[in-house]
Amino acid sequence: EVPLVESGGGLVQPGGSLRLSCAASGFTFSTYWMTWVRQAPGKGLESVANIVRDGSGKYYVDSVKGRFTVSRDNAKNSLYLQMTYLRAEDTAVYYCATAGGRYWGQGTLVTVSS
């Protein structure tokens, strides 16, 4: 069983918006801090956003502050990433993971291009 399954990626124009979702199963979602990590084509890994167990604390890397919003719904075992004002440099595979990296999803590709 895959512990995390992302969805919502796709092609979007610069300045556009996209909402990623991540469904968790097989572990107690509400007890984990969760994170979004992205990987640009052929590049390394970059942490994008973190959220604490109850959603009351959120952290962002500087490059996405003010544009991305992380949220979660523990009743639905789900994590979200609302992305706005997208730029070409946001093009990447976006992974949801437990903070610390014990569980990962398969990733969803976001392409920002006109």
Next chain:
Amino acid sequence: DVVMTQSPLSLPVTLGQPASISCRSSQSPVHSDGNTYLNWFQQRPGQSPRRLIYQVSNRDSGVPDRFSGSGSGTDFTLKISRVEAEDVGVYYCMQSTHWPHTFGQGTKLDLK
């Protein structure tokens, strides 16, 4: 941000031989709770990352015992005692003590 520097970036290895990857952090990854959140990941071609080692030296469930982690302060090492074909991929260290969590550049391990 904490900078994680790995070496080497490319590591050609003969099957059955050992391999070692170094990771240096620009700041100590020791948390105020006393733990050191230094992790190692393997990413095989076309796959998601997989955690191998957490808190410097603890192997995750299902990880072969040929993988080991060590280190302290700002210097850490991942060792593979005898490389197998399935070990081909990119290896990353990551600190999850300070936000943003940061990864090393990655070390590409392939077979000679």
